[in-house]
Amino acid sequence: MLVNQFLVLGAVLFSIGVYGVLARRNGVLVLMSIELILNAVNINLVALGALQGASGAVTGQVFALFVITIAAAEVGVGLAIVLLIYRNRASVDLDEVDLMKG
Amino acid sequence: MTPAVIAQIEPIATPEIEWFAVSPLLVLVGGALVLLTAAALARSRPPRGFYALFTVVTAALAVACSALLWQRVTDPGRGPFTAIGGAITIDGFSVFFAVTITAAIALGALLADDYLRREGLDGPELYVLMLLSGTGGVVMAMANDLIVVFLGLETLSIALYVMAGLHLRRLESQESAIKYFVLGSFSSAFLLYGIALVYGATGSTNFGAIAGFLSGNVLASNGLLLAGFALLLVGLGFKVAAVPFHVWTPDVYQGAPTPVTAFMASASKAAGFAALLRVFVSTFDVYRLDWRPLMWGLAVLSLLVGSFLAVVQSDVKRMLAYSSISHAGFILVGAEAASDRGIAGALFYLLAYTFMVVGSFGVATLVGGRGDADHGLSAYRGLSRRRPLLALAFTVLLLAQAGVPLTSGFLAKFYVIGAAVEADSYALALIAMLSAVVAAFVYLRITVAMYMGDETEGAEAVTRPAVRVPPGAALALGVAVAFTIVVGILPSPVVDFARDAVPVLLSAP
Amino acid sequence: MAAQNLVFAVLAVVAVLAALRVVTTRNVVHAALYLVAVLGSVGALYVLLAAEFLAAVQVLIYIGAIVVLFLFGIMLTRPTLGRESGLDNDQRWLAGITGLFLFGVLSYVLVEAFGDERLPRLEGLDREALTAERGTGAVGDAIFSTYLVPFEVVSVLLLAALVGAIVLARRE
Numbered sequence: 001m002l003v004n005q006f007l008v009l010g011a012v013l014f015s016i017g018v019y020g021v022l023a024r025r026n027g028v029l030v031l032m033s034i035e036l037i038l039n040a041v042n043i044n045l046v047a048l049g050a051l052q053g054a055s056g057a058v059t060g061q062v063f064a065l066f067v068i069t070i071a072a073a074e075v076g077v078g079l080a081i082v083l084l085i086y087r088n089r090a091s092v093d094l095d096e097v098d099l100m101k102g
Numbered sequence: 103m104t105p106a107v108i109a110q111i112e113p114i115a116t117p118e119i120e121w122f123a124v125s126p127l128l129v130l131v132g133g134a135l136v137l138l139t140a141a142a143l144a145r146s147r148p149p150r151g152f153y154a155l156f157t158v159v160t161a162a163l164a165v166a167c168s169a170l171l172w173q174r175v176t177d178p179g180r181g182p183f184t185a186i187g188g189a190i191t192i193d194g195f196s197v198f199f200a201v202t203i204t205a206a207i208a209l210g211a212l213l214a215d216d217y218l219r220r221e222g223l224d225g226p227e228l229y230v231l232m233l234l235s236g237t238g239g240v241v242m243a244m245a246n247d248l249i250v251v252f253l254g255l256e257t258l259s260i261a262l263y264v265m266a267g268l269h270l271r272r273l274e275s276q277e278s279a280i281k282y283f284v285l286g287s288f289s290s291a292f293l294l295y296g297i298a299l300v301y302g303a304t305g306s307t308n309f310g311a312i313a314g315f316l317s318g319n320v321l322a323s324n325g326l327l328l329a330g331f332a333l334l335l336v337g338l339g340f341k342v343a344a345v346p347f348h349v350w351t352p353d354v355y356q357g358a359p360t361p362v363t364a365f366m367a368s369a370s371k372a373a374g375f376a377a378l379l380r381v382f383v384s385t386f387d388v389y390r391l392d393w394r395p396l397m398w399g400l401a402v403l404s405l406l407v408g409s410f411l412a413v414v415q416s417d418v419k420r421m422l423a424y425s426s427i428s429h430a431g432f433i434l435v436g437a438e439a440a441s442d443r444g445i446a447g448a449l450f451y452l453l454a455y456t457f458m459v460v461g462s463f464g465v466a467t468l469v470g471g472r473g474d475a476d477h478g479l480s481a482y483r484g485l486s487r488r489r490p491l492l493a494l495a496f497t498v499l500l501l502a503q504a505g506v507p508l509t510s511g512f513l514a515k516f517y518v519i520g521a522a523v524e525a526d527s528y529a530l531a532l533i534a535m536l537s538a539v540v541a542a543f544v545y546l547r548i549t550v551a552m553y554m555g556d557e558t559e560g561a562e563a564v565t566r567p568a569v570r571v572p573p574g575a576a577l578a579l580g581v582a583v584a585f586t587i588v589v590g591i592l593p594s595p596v597v598d599f600a601r602d603a604v605p606v607l608l609s610a611p
Numbered sequence: 612m613a614a615q616n617l618v619f620a621v622l623a624v625v626a627v628l629a630a631l632r633v634v635t636t637r638n639v640v641h642a643a644l645y646l647v648a649v650l651g652s653v654g655a656l657y658v659l660l661a662a663e664f665l666a667a668v669q670v671l672i673y674i675g676a677i678v679v680l681f682l683f684g685i686m687l688t689r690p691t692l693g694r695e696s697g698l699d700n701d702q703r704w705l706a707g708i709t710g711l712f713l714f715g716v717l718s719y720v721l722v723e724a725f726g727d728e729r730l731p732r733l734e735g736l737d738r739e740a741l742t743a744e745r746g747t748g749a750v751g752d753a754i755f756s757t758y759l760v761p762f763e764v765v766s767v768l769l770l771a772a773l774v775g776a777i778v779l780a781r782r783e
């Protein structure tokens with residue numbers, strides 16, 4: 001298998017995720033798009049690690065494990081913030097969250 | 103498993119843990135844990151100001167540990183070292199940032215004390231989050247590995263997202279939290295992708311190993327590395343609020359509870375610059391021809407956009423937010439010089455800026471009044487008659503931000519611009535001076551409003567609720583003002599501190 | 612290996628199509644289910660890359676915990692299920708161009724850097740030696756030796772997230 005199969009797949013998922021963050025206005029869907037980016041990064045890390053031999057393979061996996069942990073923590077806090085907004089406005093539309101101008 | 107099987111298992115070769123090296127971190131985390139546990143177990147409410155006092159004592163202990171570490175790293179016989187498997191570096195640089203960030207924690211806690219009671223939010227949560235967030239910042243400064251930088255950044259950020267939304271009932275605070283969260287996690291995903299690309303290009307995440315690889319190998323094609331640089335700059339540029347990654351700054355600074363803004367503007371910017379300086383100026387030194395133009399662009403944009411947009415604001419918190427963007431530009435001028443003198447200038451600037459910005463947002467905390475809403479320029483009209491000392495303190499801090507001589511702000515600008523001239527970045531030095539002149543207009547506008555509020559507005563001022571100056575905030579403001587003036591007149595200890603804090607590249611043993 | 616490439620092709624197509632649906636579908640619950648498809652394919656790709664432990668974690672944490680959290684989030688914020696409008700803003704074109712641009716740049720630098728470099732073949736090597744040097748045990752050893760500091764920092768991060776989520780979610 002070529003390493004680029006995995007890396008380019010990562011690039012595709014990364015770009016789709018970036019599109020999602022920019023194009024979505026529903027808070028939960030934006031969070032899902034960020035998950036796509038983090039998965040793209042993880043594919044890259046594991047594939048690039050496998051290229052570096054045994055110690056690299058372990059490094060890539062460990063780094064990916066940390067990323068998954070962070071993803072979980074981010075989703076937890078992110079959903080708490082989205083729920084806070086929803087309780088006050090009955091909406092999770094990010095475009096409506098725009099009181100401050102200047 | 104039978105005991106015989108267990109006996110066969112080889113123990114893991116854990117690295118030697120130098121507890122002393124990480125003592126500032128341990129103190130900060132330990133303080134957070136003790137505070138959290140004590141608050142959960144206590145039967146009755148603690149005396150007023152206990153949480154803030156506890157946080158300040160914790161911060162003081164962390165500074166004491168840092169002072170001991172400083173003696174160790176500046177001792178010529180021992181010097182800087184890497185600890186715990188080469189994952190962290192203890193050099194002057196990490197100790198410098200440990201002190202800066204811890205100072206921001208202590209001042210932020212003093213400001214938060216009365217604020218939380220005024221807004222009916224009193225509790226240990228903000229202090230715990232501030233300590234944990236500061237821990238993340240210190241980890242970023244001590245990191246000797248891209249993984250550690252990333253995890254420190256996430257710890258800093260996640261706690262800050264929550265702190266921004268802590269004023270649960272205020273819609274602006276919620277808005278600030280969601281904007282900061284969405285853009286923050288987006289930018290840290292970019293940073294992460296950049297780390298992956300740099301790992302792919304160099305085969306390591308350890309700074310010593312990366313620098314060794316880059317100086318020992320000529321890459322046939324460095325596109326991968328450059329893409330990695332660009333993505334790292336996006337992530338770190340967001341943290342330090344450099345243009346064009348600054349869009350969140352005015353809204354988040356305005357909406358977040360004001361003491362949190364003070365902490366965010368100081369600690370988070372310091373930690374972001376710690377990572378930026380260590381990663382680019384120190385680790386990617388060999389590729390300075392490639393990243394210096396990028397840094398140059400960020401610096402110019404931040405200087406110009408920050409100072410020009412600050413002029414047209416009518417909300418003081420937004421003015422200070424844009425001015426913090428232009429300060430990021432000045433610090434980037436020091437980073438762009440890519441020299442020891444540039445780094446020392448940037449460090450001096452960061453320490454001086456920390457006290458100036460915490461003090462300025464501290465005044466905004468007090469003037470904002472109950473509900474944390476009164477931040478228009480009109481709230482400051484005639485402040486000199488109602489609260490002469492407060493107005494005087496704010497004036498000193500604003501003049502220091504403008505770069506008036508005999509304040510720390512003047513010397514900070516002088517050192518970074520001097521470093522830029524020495525590095526032949528004349529255009530950048532010129533733009534920096536020009537933007538300092540433009541930004542001075544903003545600070546003068548606020549000062550004039552405080553002293554020259556005319557009689558019609560004087561009548562309005564009578565109807566305003568009196569600005570209270572509680573003891574904690576008064577102490578924080580006093581320290582900030584004293585630091586700004588004393589360092590402005592007697593700068594040499596801080597100059598020496600910054601000069602000895604230039605980062606050192608060490609490979610894992 | 613033809614078989615591996617075939618498996619890769621199937622998984623990659625599933626992942627990309629499902630990811631596209633995550634960012635375009637008009638139904639929030641469907642988006643979460645498409646996300647499961649992406650995460651599942653990525654987990655299977657980890658197996659292809661000989662990272663079994665990571666694949667297990669991907670299923671347990673990502674699909675088992677994070678997606679469930681998303682579904683809770685959807686249920687708590689969306690009383691009505693089904694198609695709805697107003698999920699996208701009006702920057703779709705700009706977002707699409709940004710995505711395509713990033714994809715172009717990244718795939719260019721990746722192809723330039725790695726060309727047709729192959730992943731090291733693991734078939735035919737000694738299984739026990741492979742497990743010892745890059746299996747789950749090796750990953751565990753690495754976490755508690757080389758990566759001890761990051762591991763401890765993660766614990767601080769999780770504490771911050773825990774305190775933060777409780778602070779934000781409690782009702783006054």
